[in-house]
Amino acid sequence: xxxxxxxxxxxxxxxxxxxxxxxxxxxxxxxxxxxxxxxxxxxxxxxxxxxxxxxxxxxxxxxxxxxxxxxxxxxxxxxxxxxxxxxxxxxxxxxxxxxxxxxxxxxxxxxxxxxxxxxxxxxxxxxxxxxxxxxxxxxxxxxxxxxxxxxxxxxxxxxxxxxxxxxxxxxxxxxxxxxxxxxxxxxxxxxxxxxxxxxxxxxxxxxxxxxxxxxxxxxxxxxxxxxxxxxxxxxxxxxxxxxxxxxxxxxxxxxxxxxxxxxxxxxxxxxxxxxxxxxxxxxxxxxxxxxxxxxxxxxxxxxxxxxxxxxxxxxxxxxxxxxxxxxxxxxxxxxxxxxx
Amino acid sequence: xxxxxxxxxxxxxxxxxxxxxxxxxxxxxxxxxxxxxxxxxxxxxxxxxxxxxxxxxxxxxxxxxxxxxxxxxxxxxxxxxxxxxxxxxxxxxxxxxxxxxxxxxxxxxxxxxxxxxxxxxxxxxxxxxxxxxxxxxxxxxxxxxxxxxxxxxxxxxxxxxxxxxxxxxxxxxxxxxxxxxxxxxxxxxxxxxxxxxxxxxxxxxxxxxxxxxxxxxxxxxxxxxxxxxxxxxxxxxxxxxxxxxxxxxxxxxxxxxxxxxxxxxxxxxxxxxxxxxxxxxxxxxxxxxxxxxxxxxxxxxxxxxxxxxxxxxxxxxxxxxxxxxxxxxxxxxxxxxxxx
Numbered sequence: 001x002x003x004x005x006x007x008x009x010x011x012x013x014x015x016x017x018x019x020x021x022x023x024x025x026x027x028x029x030x031x032x033x034x035x036x037x038x039x040x041x042x043x044x045x046x047x048x049x050x051x052x053x054x055x056x057x058x059x060x061x062x063x064x065x066x067x068x069x070x071x072x073x074x075x076x077x078x079x080x081x082x083x084x085x086x087x088x089x090x091x092x093x094x095x096x097x098x099x100x101x102x103x104x105x106x107x108x109x110x111x112x113x114x115x116x117x118x119x120x121x122x123x124x125x126x127x128x129x130x131x132x133x134x135x136x137x138x139x140x141x142x143x144x145x146x147x148x149x150x151x152x153x154x155x156x157x158x159x160x161x162x163x164x165x166x167x168x169x170x171x172x173x174x175x176x177x178x179x180x181x182x183x184x185x186x187x188x189x190x191x192x193x194x195x196x197x198x199x200x201x202x203x204x205x206x207x208x209x210x211x212x213x214x215x216x217x218x219x220x221x222x223x224x225x226x227x228x229x230x231x232x233x234x235x236x237x238x239x240x241x242x243x244x245x246x247x248x249x250x251x252x253x254x255x256x257x258x259x260x261x262x263x264x265x266x267x268x269x270x271x272x273x274x275x276x277x278x279x280x281x282x283x284x285x286x287x288x289x290x291x292x293x294x295x296x297x298x299x300x301x302x303x304x305x306x307x308x309x310x311x312x313x314x315x316x317x318x319x320x321x322x323x324x325x326x327x328x329x330x331x332x333x334x335x336x337x338x339x340x
Numbered sequence: 341x342x343x344x345x346x347x348x349x350x351x352x353x354x355x356x357x358x359x360x361x362x363x364x365x366x367x368x369x370x371x372x373x374x375x376x377x378x379x380x381x382x383x384x385x386x387x388x389x390x391x392x393x394x395x396x397x398x399x400x401x402x403x404x405x406x407x408x409x410x411x412x413x414x415x416x417x418x419x420x421x422x423x424x425x426x427x428x429x430x431x432x433x434x435x436x437x438x439x440x441x442x443x444x445x446x447x448x449x450x451x452x453x454x455x456x457x458x459x460x461x462x463x464x465x466x467x468x469x470x471x472x473x474x475x476x477x478x479x480x481x482x483x484x485x486x487x488x489x490x491x492x493x494x495x496x497x498x499x500x501x502x503x504x505x506x507x508x509x510x511x512x513x514x515x516x517x518x519x520x521x522x523x524x525x526x527x528x529x530x531x532x533x534x535x536x537x538x539x540x541x542x543x544x545x546x547x548x549x550x551x552x553x554x555x556x557x558x559x560x561x562x563x564x565x566x567x568x569x570x571x572x573x574x575x576x577x578x579x580x581x582x583x584x585x586x587x588x589x590x591x592x593x594x595x596x597x598x599x600x601x602x603x604x605x606x607x608x609x610x611x612x613x614x615x616x617x618x619x620x621x622x623x624x625x626x627x628x629x630x631x632x633x634x635x636x637x638x639x640x641x642x643x644x645x646x647x648x649x650x651x652x653x654x655x656x657x658x659x660x661x662x663x664x665x666x667x668x669x670x671x672x673x674x675x676x677x678x679x680x
Contacts, residue, residue, distance in 0.1 A: 071417045071420060072418075080411065080438075093452060095435045253620065280624060283625060284624060286625065
């Protein structure tokens with residue numbers, strides 16, 4: 001027998017999924033008449049056979065999901081650790097889901113979570129995500145969502161970010177202060193809130209210091225590692241900039257690999273800075289100047305807000321932008337080099 | 341109402357949890373009489389109210405758990421990716437749990453999984469784990485477990501490891517070949533199968549090459565990062581060895597930090613090698629010689645065996661040791677240096 005979902009009941013009854021869900025949980029918001037009708041149809045369609053229906057009605061799972069675009073990135077690992085630490089003190093479990101920057105996978109995961117396997121979700125969206133229907137659908141099942149880092153502006157909920165614009169302005173000014181006049185920006189995806197903010201900060205710094213803005217210096221590195229390697233190699237081979245600001249860590253590491261291959265000295269030939277929480281940043285050759293994000297703190301904040309909401313059982317999470325500052329950590333990759 | 345567990349039913353009925361579980365799933369292995377008795381007691385005790393009882397009886401969750409000791413380690417990230425890739429092709433979900441090397445947390449997670457939230461488990465045990473009762477209890481609930489990397493020899497199931505002994509022999513011989521005569525071994529935990537095998541390989545190489553075995557050269561780095569830093573600093577400050585073989589990546593990185601602080605040149609002052617899947621190994625200062633483990637492949641194998649078992653619904657997974665070879669990747673940190 002195929003599993004009967006909330007969506008099936010909602011379609012059959014002609015009411016919203018939220019109404020179905022609330023009716024099944026005997027919410028005071030739903031009329032007795034509607035509850036009766038929902039329960040009858042649920043019974044007829046065999047909804048009680050659904051694996052998690054029981055716990056939707058009887059009690060909560062005391063589990064939250066954290067959905068991240070990749071695991072091979074210290075920022076997300078630290079954010080997960082922060083969320084986990086908070087959850088543990090409240091006796092909640094944390095499940096980790098990875099979208100691999102794939103929107104379809106993200107949609108599949110959120111659909112899977114509709115049946116009440118978790119009480120709430122903390123997420124950072126995939127770089128390919130353009131629409132938000134799958135997130136809205138989950139929230140309509142009364143499963144609250146809190147965003148961190150990569151947020152959806154259009155959805156009303158709590159959003160934890162770092163000061164991407166201001167930090168990018170600082171990062172670009174740091175390169176300018178140390179002698180760069182022709183700075184390239186390595187972008188991950190135009191669909192990402194953080195990528196846009198970081199690009200804006202970069203452009204603002206160029207404008208502030210009367211440097212020419214050249215669209216050709218904004219490199220879209222949204223492919224796989226090999227494609228990105230080729231694009232960055234082309235950039236450094238043809239008309240080398242004197243500074244590179246990478247929106248994300250992995251693009252800075254690829255730039256290092258290209259420089260090693262082309263035997264370009266960092267920082268004499270090109271200076272490099274990026275957003276990163278890489279633990280080996282001080283051990284790289286040369287050590288990498290980073291904008292270090294408060295990843296642990298961001299994960300903690302997201303979990304704190306979500307769990308506070310779940311414990312209080314309030315109807316909604318307030319739409320709120322919480323910004324936690326990043327920090328510039330100067331290392332060798334951006335050092336000013338004496339003119340010989 | 342407190343949740344009634346399989347354990348409660350088992351205690352009340354005086355039969356094993358496995359029998360209770362099989363009876364509830366109408367297994368042919370259980371007599372009709374026993375089934376009737378189990379169902380009656382389950383009904384009396386309100387077992388059907390259990391959130392996951394429904395799906396234990398009716399259908400599978402199509403979800404497996406992967407339990408790892410830490411996330412901040414590329415080996416585990418790659419193993420998770422491998423398991424995930426296989427699971428996805430079979431339409432299974434993967435939940436990631438982290439024990440933070442804490443045995444109590446590991447026990448809590450396995451207890452939580454007894455109620456059938458997942459169909460099977462892939463795990464690498466925590467460094468503090470000494471006993472295996474919690475793993476046996478999970479398997480008695482008919483939730484199969486497959487081990488990878490850090491295994492429990494005493495449990496009958498599939499165990500995926502790399503050739504820890506042979507690779508450690510190779511790693512140590514590589515140091516000897518490049519001039520080392522006084523090699524220290526950095527150990528993570530005496531309770532770990534891999535740590536013991538790696539130490540044995542190290543000792544074997546010393547023996548083979550007629551080098552003195554000195555127990556004081558085996559450093560137990562089972563504390564937090566600061567404690568390990570202090571121990572390694574003491575080792576390098578007092579009676580410096582000419583080579584270091586770190587059982588795990590994080591101990592090699594701490595050694596790098598100590599060398600940077602003490603201004604000890606790598607490889608002239610000390611050569612360093614370790615088991616590692618660090619993506620930044622080639623970019624470190626100097627680039628780090630590693631024994632690279634087939635992490636992705638190990639995760640894939642573990643998932644393949646587990647899912648094959650789940651699909652076939654066989655009673656047990658064969659006790660099998662599957663060994664996938666690691667590879668020595670020579671880089672600058674172990675280079676032979678010309679005598680001046």
